[in-house]
Amino acid sequence: MIADVSLWNYTCPNMKEVLVMMQEPKRCLLSGESEESKPNYREIDPNTGMQKDYAVLCPEERAKGYVRPYRTTYIHKGKRPKYPTRELTKEEQERYGQYGYVLFEKYPKGSNNGIGRFWTEEDLQSGCGTQTVMGHALSETYARDPKFYGGTFCVRCKQHFPLDEFVWLDGTQVGS
Secondary structure, eight states, X not given: OOOOHHHHXXXXXXXXXXXXXXXXXXXXXXTSOOTTTOTTTTOBOTTTSSBSSOEEEOHHHHTTOOSSOOOOEEEEOOOOOSSOEEEOOHHHXXXXXXXXXXXXXXXXXXXXXXXXXXXXXXXXXXXXXXXXXXXXXXXXXXXXXXXXXXXXXXXXXXXXXXXXXXXXXXXXBTTO
């Protein structure tokens, strides 16, 4: 069924604005090129660990305003339990010790994440604590659309990691 747009205009005088807001935001690369013109932009430079180029919201998209504060610096905190942990039971040590697990994090009742999670010492020691400073276009993209990226770069580790391993200087989660 196709709706009568004239009826929409009658019932919602700002329908054109709503439709514009629902469109995919315009993306471009830091270099100013389009993603289509540089299909290999995500390739990693072995010397820096960074991509050849990065996607950002185009300037006209970023100029529409921010939904989160403009921030330039984040910290690589690594993976951390969100809920209380406990030592492994003797049975769990025998059963799962071969995988390097040292702690168990029990999720609260009603959590959609299951029962809990086992943690290794490597997981608990992840994150180097280094501050990474982003350029202006990347910072504006995060401020305009916090869910734009699924991961980000650590300048010390020279690697990309999931967003949940980073916090802004004020302690809030990157990408939230």
